Amino acid sequence: MKTRAIIFLASMLTLNSLTLSASSPTSFDDLIQWAILRAETNIKYKIGSYTDYIQVWYDLTSLIPRIENAELRARAEFLRLKAIEQGLWLLQGSGLEGQEIRPEGEAWLKAIGEYIYLAGPDWPWNRWSIRPDIWWKYCDLYSATSFSDDFAWEAASEDLPYECEGDLVCEVEKINRTYGRYLNKFPQGKYYRLALERIYNFLVVRVPELGFESIKKEDFSPEVWDELDGNLRSLYGVIVKTDTESKDEYSYSVLSNFERVFGDVVKDKKSSLPAIDKKSEDSNLYSGLSRTNFNILDQPPEIAMALWKKLKNEQAETKNQNQLGLIELEELICLEKMLSSRTVEDLLSGKVLEAADVSLIEGKHVKHEALLDLHKKFKNQAVSDDIAFYLTQNTFSRPGTSSYTGISASMIMREINEKEGLYLRLHPRGKYVPICLLILSNRWG
Amino acid sequence: MISGKNPLGIKASFEPGDQSYEVELAKLGEELKTCQKENENLKIAKQALDEYQGLKTYSKPDEFLR
Numbered sequence: 001m002k003t004r005a006i007i008f009l010a011s012m013l014t015l016n017s018l019t020l021s022a023s024s025p026t027s028f029d030d031l032i033q034w035a036i037l038r039a040e041t042n043i044k045y046k047i048g049s050y051t052d053y054i055q056v057w058y059d060l061t062s063l064i065p066r067i068e069n070a071e072l073r074a075r076a077e078f079l080r081l082k083a084i085e086q087g088l089w090l091l092q093g094s095g096l097e098g099q100e101i102r103p104e105g106e107a108w109l110k111a112i113g114e115y116i117y118l119a120g121p122d123w124p125w126n127r128w129s130i131r132p133d134i135w136w137k138y139c140d141l142y143s144a145t146s147f148s149d150d151f152a153w154e155a156a157s158e159d160l161p162y163e164c165e166g167d168l169v170c171e172v173e174k175i176n177r178t179y180g181r182y183l184n185k186f187p188q189g190k191y192y193r194l195a196l197e198r199i200y201n202f203l204v205v206r207v208p209e210l211g212f213e214s215i216k217k218e219d220f221s222p223e224v225w226d227e228l229d230g231n232l233r234s235l236y237g238v239i240v241k242t243d244t245e246s247k248d249e250y251s252y253s254v255l256s257n258f259e260r261v262f263g264d265v266v267k268d269k270k271s272s273l274p275a276i277d278k279k280s281e282d283s284n285l286y287s288g289l290s291r292t293n294f295n296i297l298d299q300p301p302e303i304a305m306a307l308w309k310k311l312k313n314e315q316a317e318t319k320n321q322n323q324l325g326l327i328e329l330e331e332l333i334c335l336e337k338m339l340s341s342r343t344v345e346d347l348l349s350g351k352v353l354e355a356a357d358v359s360l361i362e363g364k365h366v367k368h369e370a371l372l373d374l375h376k377k378f379k380n381q382a383v384s385d386d387i388a389f390y391l392t393q394n395t396f397s398r399p400g401t402s403s404y405t406g407i408s409a410s411m412i413m414r415e416i417n418e419k420e421g422l423y424l425r426l427h428p429r430g431k432y433v434p435i436c437l438l439i440l441s442n443r444w445g
Numbered sequence: 446m447i448s449g450k451n452p453l454g455i456k457a458s459f460e461p462g463d464q465s466y467e468v469e470l471a472k473l474g475e476e477l478k479t480c481q482k483e484n485e486n487l488k489i490a491k492q493a494l495d496e497y498q499g500l501k502t503y504s505k506p507d508e509f510l511r
Contacts, residue, residue: 237482237483237485240485240486241485244486409466410465410466410468410469413466413469413470413473414465414469416469416473417469417472417473417476421472421473421476424476424477424479424480425476425479428476428479428480428484429483429484433480433484433487433490434487434489437480437489437490437492438489440493440496441489441492441493441496
């Protein structure tokens, strides 16, 4: 029965570039090896017409479901997609316009419909191509095999179905979605150097061609800037990762050029207080906090009261939004300190507080909601980083806050999520990330 | 209710069958993964994620209280 099946499958395979007679497959494994060898030879040496690649595709399609070995199956799948690529190229010549496709070609196009799309449907040079997401899909599907890297590289090299027509934002997004995505998956992959070369050419050739020497925020509208900023940060991340893992001079030169061109973007500007060096691995990170205005809490209440009055005057005159955010944060810290030694009634009768300030208070503390509102109000300003850190670390008035002893493990974990977790969620690239991580590490260390 | 030393190094109690610890642990894991991606060159970000993985392996009630 098995022999009959093999003969049947062998009879389905049409010979083209290789001669079967001397090495006819005698088992299913032989048959697979033979079909793969033939496909590799055709693809490598670009032998045959499009009908040969159509046949390779049909042959592999019939065999693949029966291949059990993952590595071999991935190899066959890879060749099957390459056969589509080569077959399409030969079938379409320089474009579909004016081309007459023979019936076997039409039937094949229908059979491979889920793998392809018509690139540039309105262009005279429109053509069918493999959908890039198909390569990525197989990259994930065969992630445990050595071919995952090859699928990813094909995906990165496949042209995306749109033209950027000289638009920098679009070109950066394209680079990020292709070579950036490849490097993110395989920073030390077989093709990492090629991916870096593409990015390097973009930085030193394409960016100047587009009329830029370096990129500045003021050259773009806020919406466009947000899009560009996101893609550049993501791309920068993968270049740093590749450089860290490869440690070769070429990756470092790509990184240096990226920082030269896009330095304004990647430089961390998320905070305004001179507190912490984000890059520092200094274990004494807490010491940085004493250099911030958070230390008002460690001062006598009289100092907080004097500062409160001074800040109220400054607030009325300040136009700069970031500065205003910082003043309002400092006011709330002063208020917290004043409440530690005076009642609200005392502060009202002494004309330190006005009636409107009472809405910021709950019991003996500044309301947690007041800090959250402040963060929302200044969320687009650098100072939002400092507000976030203060509000997640100073939980005097948050309901349900309790000590870290004698409570359940799930409560401890919830509190960690509400403090350090919340900060990391609000500002994953913030200046206080190292401190938060150190706090976490100390808690469970 | 069982009392014992937990992976946080703090005396706490753990209710067998209580899913909320795992839910909270998973939430924190997401933040740490994002943080590590966003701060590739920060050793402490990688270290925190590694330590978190250590916590995860202890997240089953019977192992948790060893």
